[in-house]
Amino acid sequence: MIHRLSLVLVAACALYAAEKTPAPKLLEMAAKSPNSSGFREAAIATLTDANIKKGSAIIGEGPNFLWMVESSGKPALFVDGEARPAMKQIKGTSLWLATGKLTTGTSHNFYYMIDGKKTGGNTDVAAYGPDSYQHTGVPEGKLSEKIVHTSKIYDGMRTDYWIYVPAQYDPKTPAALMVWHDGQGLVARDGGSRLQNVVDNLIHQKKIPVMINVFISPGKIGERAMRSVLYDTVSDKHARFLRDEILADVEAKYNIRKDGYSRGIAGNSSGGISAFNVAWWQPEQFSRVLSRIGSFTSIQWHPGEIDGGNVYPNMIRKQPKRNVRVWLQDGSEDLENTHGSWPLQNIQMANSLKMRDYDFHLSFGTGTHNGAHGNAESPEELTWLWRDYDPAKTEQTYEMEPGEKEKPLFRVKIYSR
Numbered sequence: 001m002i003h004r005l006s007l008v009l010v011a012a013c014a015l016y017a018a019e020k021t022p023a024p025k026l027l028e029m030a031a032k033s034p035n036s037s038g039f040r041e042a043a044i045a046t047l048t049d050a051n052i053k054k055g056s057a058i059i060g061e062g063p064n065f066l067w068m069v070e071s072s073g074k075p076a077l078f079v080d081g082e083a084r085p086a087m088k089q090i091k092g093t094s095l096w097l098a099t100g101k102l103t104t105g106t107s108h109n110f111y112y113m114i115d116g117k118k119t120g121g122n123t124d125v126a127a128y129g130p131d132s133y134q135h136t137g138v139p140e141g142k143l144s145e146k147i148v149h150t151s152k153i154y155d156g157m158r159t160d161y162w163i164y165v166p167a168q169y170d171p172k173t174p175a176a177l178m179v180w181h182d183g184q185g186l187v188a189r190d191g192g193s194r195l196q197n198v199v200d201n202l203i204h205q206k207k208i209p210v211m212i213n214v215f216i217s218p219g220k221i222g223e224r225a226m227r228s229v230l231y232d233t234v235s236d237k238h239a240r241f242l243r244d245e246i247l248a249d250v251e252a253k254y255n256i257r258k259d260g261y262s263r264g265i266a267g268n269s270s271g272g273i274s275a276f277n278v279a280w281w282q283p284e285q286f287s288r289v290l291s292r293i294g295s296f297t298s299i300q301w302h303p304g305e306i307d308g309g310n311v312y313p314n315m316i317r318k319q320p321k322r323n324v325r326v327w328l329q330d331g332s333e334d335l336e337n338t339h340g341s342w343p344l345q346n347i348q349m350a351n352s353l354k355m356r357d358y359d360f361h362l363s364f365g366t367g368t369h370n371g372a373h374g375n376a377e378s379p380e381e382l383t384w385l386w387r388d389y390d391p392a393k394t395e396q397t398y399e400m401e402p403g404e405k406e407k408p409l410f411r412v413k414i415y416s417r
Contacts, residue, residue: 055120139167181271183215297340331367
């Protein structure tokens with residue numbers, strides 16, 4: 001009996017040691033007892049031995065972060081290109097740690113210098129602000145089960161989507177609407193996007209209206225993934241699919257406003273250009289656009305047959321102005337490939353919008369083709385997109401902010417050679 005009990009206790013201790021420790025607790029342990037075996041075991045279980053060895057281990061909550069790396073020599077930590085205070089060695093080990101603060105609402109990068117060589121690091125570390133976390137007293141919305149739609153416009157394409165309904169929704173009062181591309185990445189409340197928390201907090205603070213959020217995944221026809229065809233093709237087909245099929249189903253269940261003034265659309269990467277594309281073709285359906293790391297490139301360009309996103313900067317300059325409000329986000333280390341240059345195309349988009357006096361904002365950082373920056377700043381993005389919203393109105397002529405009018409066009413400077 002004693003032998004059996006010992007085995008149970010050993011197994012229980014091993015399970016406990018392998019459990020991940022929440023960031024605030026791990027940061028507290030690092031401050032109070034960094035040389036303890038308890039902290040060391042908790043840190044390795046949480047950050048993983050592999051990430052610590054390769055120098056990519058990091059964890060944070062709000063502005064507070066912990067870095068850890070294994071090195072025989074003393075490592076120097078650099079964050080956003082600047083040297084941080086000296087790292088501390090955990091006694092009796094080759095593990096080094098540092099704690100510090102990062103600006104929230106954006107993304108950061110870090111690396112180490114060890115024996116004169118740059119090593120490890122991470123190019124896209126999201127630092128979430130307070131509105132990306134759940135708060136006591138803020139009512140939580142409810143996420144539906146997955147709904148599967150079979151399309152007629154796209155010949156049998158099956159699409160998964162979810163509906164997020166805020167706690168304040170009243171069927172007697174029509175709600176605003178936000179549509180999100182790549183919706184499968186938004187269903188986990190505390191996943192990378194933290195969008196459900198953001199929506200709950202901003203509605204509670206009355207920074208955005210009570211709104212139904214629809215998270216839509218790109219569909220498939222059989223085994224054929226349709227994401228790029230849907231998102232990167234410059235035509236009104238996807239806009240019609242959303243209006244006539246998915247949203248028609250949603251509107252049969254919920255009381256949603258029909259005016260484009262009360263509707264927004266968002267996405268990352270190819271989903272980012274798709275958000276702009278849908279509003280471009282149907283501004284009467286969607287007038288608020290959030291495009292993160294948008295793929296305004298030639299992915300679906302077939303010369304002489306159909307346009308790709310690479311044409312949009314010139315179309316904006318040459319075609320009649322649409323009444324839309326646009327937030328663009330990208331980073332200097334975004335993609336460069338045979339389809340085009342993501343950073344340069346997003347800068348082109350911003351300059352084109354500025355030349356035509358659109359109400360736009362460009363948030364340009366140092367990130368790669370990654371969602372960290374956009375996810376971290378989503379409270380700011382949504383607050384800006386829905387600023388001055390008045391539920392008594394059904395339309396508004398968007399005008400460029402006075403502060404933006406005073407600024408020059410964006411210019412490019414080569415920094416890598």
